[in-house]
Amino acid sequence: MIQLMILGIDIGGTHTDAVCLKGRKILSTSKTTTGRDLVDSILEAVDRLGIEYQGVTRVILSTTLSTNAIVEKKYAKTGMIVSAGPGIDPTRYFLSDAFHLVKGAIDHRGREYVPIDKEEVLNASRQMKNSGVECVGIVSKFSVRNSVHESSIASLIKDDFTYFCQGHTMSGSLNFPRRLNTTYFNVAVMPVQERFVSSVQEALSRLGINAPLFFLKADGGTYASSAANRLPVETILSGPAASMMGALALTDMTEGTALVLDIGGTTTDIGILLNGIPVFEPKGVDIGGLKTLVRGLKVYSVGAGGDSCVWIKDGDLQVGPGRSGPPACMGGPAPTPMDAFAALGKIDTGDSEKAIEVLKPLADDLGTDIPRLSTRIISIMVENIRKGALAFVDQVNSNPVYTIHEMLHPDIVRPQRAILIGGPAHLLKPYLEESLHMECEVPGHAMVANALGAALARTTAQITLLADTQLKRIICPELHMEKEAGQTLSMDELKVLGFDAIRANASLLGLSDDVEFSIIEEQSFNMVRGFSTVGRNMRVKIQTRPGILSEWSRQ
Amino acid sequence: MIRSEKNTGLIFFPAYDWEISPTHPERKERLLYTQDQVLEEGVLDIEGIKEFKAGLADEHDINRAHFCIPDVSSRITPSHNVSAGGCIEAARLVLEGVVDNAFALVRPPGHHAMRVVQGARGFCNINIEAVMVEWVRWHYPRIKKIAIVDTDCHHGDGTQDIYWHDPDVLYISIHQDGRTLYPGSGFPSEYGGPNAAGLTLNIPLPPRTGDEGILYAMEHLVMPVISDFKPDLVINSAGQDNHYTDPITNMSFTAGGYARLNEILKPDICVLEGGYSIEGALPYVNMGIILALAGVDFSYVKEPDLDPMKLRQDPKITDYIQRLCEQILAMWKAREELRPERKPFMERHRSIFYDTDGISENQQEVYRYCDACPGTFKIDSAASTGYHILGVHIPHRACNACRGQGLEWFENPDRRYYTVYLQDMDQDRYISRKV
Numbered sequence: 004m005i006q007l008m009i010l011g012i013d014i015g016g017t018h019t020d021a022v023c024l025k026g027r028k029i030l031s032t033s034k035t036t037t038g039r040d041l042v043d044s045i046l047e048a049v050d051r052l053g054i055e056y057q058g059v060t061r062v063i064l065s066t067t068l069s070t071n072a073i074v075e076k077k078y079a080k081t082g083m084i085v086s087a088g089p090g091i092d093p094t095r096y097f098l099s100d101a102f103h104l105v106k107g108a109i110d111h112r113g114r115e116y117v118p119i120d121k122e123e124v125l126n127a128s129r130q131m132k133n134s135g136v137e138c139v140g141i142v143s144k145f146s147v148r149n150s151v152h153e154s155s156i157a158s159l160i161k162d163d164f165t166y167f168c169q170g171h172t173m174s175g176s177l178n179f180p181r182r183l184n185t186t187y188f189n190v191a192v193m194p195v196q197e198r199f200v201s202s203v204q205e206a207l208s209r210l211g212i213n214a215p216l217f218f219l220k221a222d223g224g225t226y227a228s229s230a231a232n233r234l235p236v237e238t239i240l241s242g243p244a245a246s247m248m249g250a251l252a253l254t255d256m257t258e259g260t261a262l263v264l265d266i267g268g269t270t271t272d273i274g275i276l277l278n279g280i281p282v283f284e285p286k287g288v289d290i291g292g293l294k295t296l297v298r299g300l301k302v303y304s305v306g307a308g309g310d311s312c313v314w315i316k317d318g319d320l321q322v323g324p325g326r327s328g329p330p331a332c333m334g335g336p337a338p339t340p341m342d343a344f345a346a347l348g349k350i351d352t353g354d355s356e357k358a359i360e361v362l363k364p365l366a367d368d369l370g371t372d373i374p375r376l377s378t379r380i381i382s383i384m385v386e387n388i389r390k391g392a393l394a395f396v397d398q399v400n401s402n403p404v405y406t407i408h409e410m411l412h413p414d415i416v417r418p419q420r421a422i423l424i425g426g427p428a429h430l431l432k433p434y435l436e437e438s439l440h441m442e443c444e445v446p447g448h449a450m451v452a453n454a455l456g457a458a459l460a461r462t463t464a465q466i467t468l469l470a471d472t473q474l475k476r477i478i479c480p481e482l483h484m485e486k487e488a489g490q491t492l493s494m495d496e497l498k499v500l501g502f503d504a505i506r507a508n509a510s511l512l513g514l515s516d517d518v519e520f521s522i523i524e525e526q527s528f529n530m531v532r533g534f535s536t537v538g539r540n541m542r543v544k545i546q547t548r549p550g551i552l553s554e555w556s557r558q
Numbered sequence: 559m560i561r562s563e564k565n566t567g568l569i570f571f572p573a574y575d576w577e578i579s580p581t582h583p584e585r586k587e588r589l590l591y592t593q594d595q596v597l598e599e600g601v602l603d604i605e606g607i608k609e610f611k612a613g614l615a616d617e618h619d620i621n622r623a624h625f626c627i628p629d630v631s632s633r634i635t636p637s638h639n640v641s642a643g644g645c646i647e648a649a650r651l652v653l654e655g656v657v658d659n660a661f662a663l664v665r666p667p668g669h670h671a672m673r674v675v676q677g678a679r680g681f682c683n684i685n686i687e688a689v690m691v692e693w694v695r696w697h698y699p700r701i702k703k704i705a706i707v708d709t710d711c712h713h714g715d716g717t718q719d720i721y722w723h724d725p726d727v728l729y730i731s732i733h734q735d736g737r738t739l740y741p742g743s744g745f746p747s748e749y750g751g752p753n754a755a756g757l758t759l760n761i762p763l764p765p766r767t768g769d770e771g772i773l774y775a776m777e778h779l780v781m782p783v784i785s786d787f788k789p790d791l792v793i794n795s796a797g798q799d800n801h802y803t804d805p806i807t808n809m810s811f812t813a814g815g816y817a818r819l820n821e822i823l824k825p826d827i828c829v830l831e832g833g834y835s836i837e838g839a840l841p842y843v844n845m846g847i848i849l850a851l852a853g854v855d856f857s858y859v860k861e862p863d864l865d866p867m868k869l870r871q872d873p874k875i876t877d878y879i880q881r882l883c884e885q886i887l888a889m890w891k892a893r894e895e896l897r898p899e900r901k902p903f904m905e906r907h908r909s910i911f912y913d914t915d916g917i918s919e920n921q922q923e924v925y926r927y928c929d930a931c932p933g934t935f936k937i938d939s940a941a942s943t944g945y946h947i948l949g950v951h952i953p954h955r956a957c958n959a960c961r962g963q964g965l966e967w968f969e970n971p972d973r974r975y976y977t978v979y980l981q982d983m984d985q986d987r988y989i990s991r992k993v
């Protein structure tokens with residue numbers, strides 16, 4: 004068997020990390036400063052690895068490209084054609100002037116009540132074209148139940164615009180406002196993503212790397228660049244996913260419940276792994292203050308990091324939540340928890356004299372000495388992290404449930420251990436162990452955990468199937484698939500149909516690894532009308548199991 | 559991003575694994591399309607509207623409102639623990655100030671369940687509002703007066719029964735005239751017991767009453783009565799079967815009408831009751847109620863097949879309702895005159911049929927007419943199942959004489975019973991003993 008040689012690159016806001024792996028061996032790692040041009044940053048990070056490029060079989064990128072484009076609103080002029088029908092006033096969700104509300108109404112079972120008006124759509128399209136719109140999102144309410152309005156609008160305008168995308172292909176989940184946001188952002192960043200993919204491919208191929216290119220998604224899975232071109236919005240917020248997958252790769256945590264604490268300069272990001280699978284945001288992640296349908300990891304951020312500012316408020320010592328710069332011992336302006344560690348002689352690097360100098364006035368103010376003050380600073384930081392972790396676990400456990408079975412037999416999340424990554428992880432380990440009352444592990448290579456997470460994450464995809472045997476329909480919005488449902492269709496048959504559909508559409512979905520299916524949601528109802536059963540309504544969400552490439556975890 | 563005017567809590571418990579029977583209207587899929595609609599409209603993403611997990615009501619909570627025969631666990635399923643628990647959670651959120659108002663979108667419903675529970679009536683085993691109200695009264699003594707406005711299309715005979723003698727709970731039911739619909743009661747002449755005369759108000763509306771008629775009754779009758787009564791807590795028993803698409807009733811109410819009703823009433827807590835047009839009504843009515851509670855514009859919430867011309871109310875109905883409301887309001891204003899002549903003890907005999915379970919029951923109630931407190935009472939109940947019991951109720955703020963009388967009835971019943979039960983509200987003590 005030819006061993007995979009994988010290049011994983013995590014382009015963060017400040018640093019770009021790269022790692023090259025072969026089998027279970029880390030051949031090389033590098034860390035560089037992220038520059039203005041992301042392609043240059045990638046090349047620099049790859050160059051520093053000092054590896055033979057010819058052997059590379061796969062390249063995975065975790066980038067802030069889409070996130071930045073969305074947050075900084077640096078994307079092409081984007082318009083939307085929206086049909087909503089009755090409900091909450093849809094104009095309240097319009098993100099720009101180029102939003103066009105057209106006629107059309109579909110109900111919760113996917114029945115059409117008001118058809119699309121062709122002239123109205125063409126008119127909206129002309130207006131957008133005249134005003135310089137390049138990308139168009141098409142969204143109708145309940146399109147995941149019946150996509151006919153979205154697809155008829157698409158076929159009417161497809162020749163006028165290079166970039167357009169339909170809401171139902173983004174996600175099979177119900178939520179019209181989120182569908183609007185997701186579709187808008189997705190189509191808006193399509194040109195940016197496409198240009199980026201082709202320049203990265205060109206640059207890599209100049210180095211002699213012609214391996215397929217993959218991107219890390221917010222859900223901790225990866226997908227091929229062709230799928231990323233189609234659904235770039237899935238790459239938003241891949242940073243936390245990279246660290247979570249890195250923690251998973253470095254610890255082989257496939258059983259039990261673990262907290263992952265990524266302790267950075269300003270914040271500690273907390274995630275949960277349940278039997279090796281991260282906990283997801285149930286409805287989708289937020290970006291730029293807007294809610295999307297993008298499936299992403301649930302991460303709780305606490306304003307407590309190694310560089311958090313230490314200050315006094317009404318006579319009480321405070322740590323964080325802000326950061327005023329690097330620690331004083333590293334040349335920064337103000338005291339931080341890192342200075343407390345420096346003052347206690349727990350770190351070799353940095354100027355401990357400087358640390359003591361900035362801590363002294365605080366100690367005097369509080370009438371204590373430097374060692375006691377330092378210990379208090381650390382314990383306050385640790386306490387803030389502990390409170391955050393508890394609040395997060397509480398939040399996960401208070402998710403509403405909809406069946407008596409779940410009400411009487413709840414699955415309660417109780418973390419048994421913690422994985423610590425990030426700069427100050429090893430320093431905080433003994434303190435966190437005492438405070439959390441659980442074993443804490445700081446894995447090796449934690450410095451490049453993110454790049455490693457990107458490198459080793461499996462390709463993933465998710466689809467939703469809805470069968471309504473009364474209306475004789477099976478639909479899968481993500482794959483734009485519609486089939487006839489027989490009267491006797493069973494849930495098991497529906498699942499098999501879903502598995503087959505994923506396999507048949509592997510390239511569209513950007514899947515490349517062996518897939519293992521898991522069912523995320525499953526519901527089946529008899530439909531009763533007038534005291535007799537007229538059909539079955541079945542819903543199922545299938546995902547290919549996220550995780551670490553088996554080549555890595557098997558050994 | 560929409561921000562609601564009020565903070566509204568939503569307890570959604572569709573009990574997807576519970577049904578009365580596979581083809582019964584009270585079935586697993588009942589709230590499925592409501593959930594679909596609420597999710598698709600992004601209601602839970604509105605800043606200010608938050609979903610909370612239901613809780614579990616225990617036996618003690620249920621015993622505050624009921625004599626369950628022979629005991630609580632024989633009369634309910636876990637689903638009832640959750641639907642009553644969901645109501646309690648909604649009340650807790652409001653009373654602790656976590657939210658301004660809350661909606662318990664739970665099933666199964668409860669407003670046909672009376673104080674004595676020998677079986678299930680009108681799809682109801684226990685009265686989830688009453689369990690909630692009694693939980694509130696025990697845990698939050700500052701809540702002294704409570705108004706329940708029942709807008710289910712069926713008369714809430716269970717809630718009426720439980721609060722019949724209670725001067726601190728105003729029960730108003732707006733429903734389709736009992737001469738044309740189950741349970742066949744709910745006439746203005748049923749206005750409460752001797753010490754609570756006028757505090758039960760029944761507003762029976764003719765079939766095909768639309769938004770105009772129900773909203774007229776709200777504005778010209780219900781609201782003036784509530785502002786006289788000055789309750790500390792207002793509850794809407796939000797049944798949704800006045801809707802024009804409901805398969806088992808004959809009214810012409812719309813989702814917009816239900817939303818407007820709640821905008822007028824401004825309840826602290828809404829509790830879902832009946833409503834079996836699960837595709838055509840519930841998704842839109844529930845949306846409308848949630849938005850109205852939260853103070854979000856609901857003017858675009860409409861049924862996709864709505865044809866207002868078809869639902870226009872007959873002017874004769876409008877006239878009838880105006881006259882009815884005038885009469886009932888006059889009765890309310892003169893409620894002191896409704897008190898019957900003073901007698902030490904008053905008796906009532908009733909036959910009750912438990913249609914869901916096919917059980918019949920004969921009740922004989924003896925009530926001590928008291929000047930100092932709401933008055934104690936005992937109920938002798940014999941059911942076709944063979945259970946013959948006595949239930950003794952010592953009310954909130956009972957006087958010593960009533961407490962003494964109640965305990966005497968409980969200790970020394972005048973005949974043999976299968977079991978004797980006691981509800982001692984001020985002590986929060988609910989006990990039973992075999993005789």
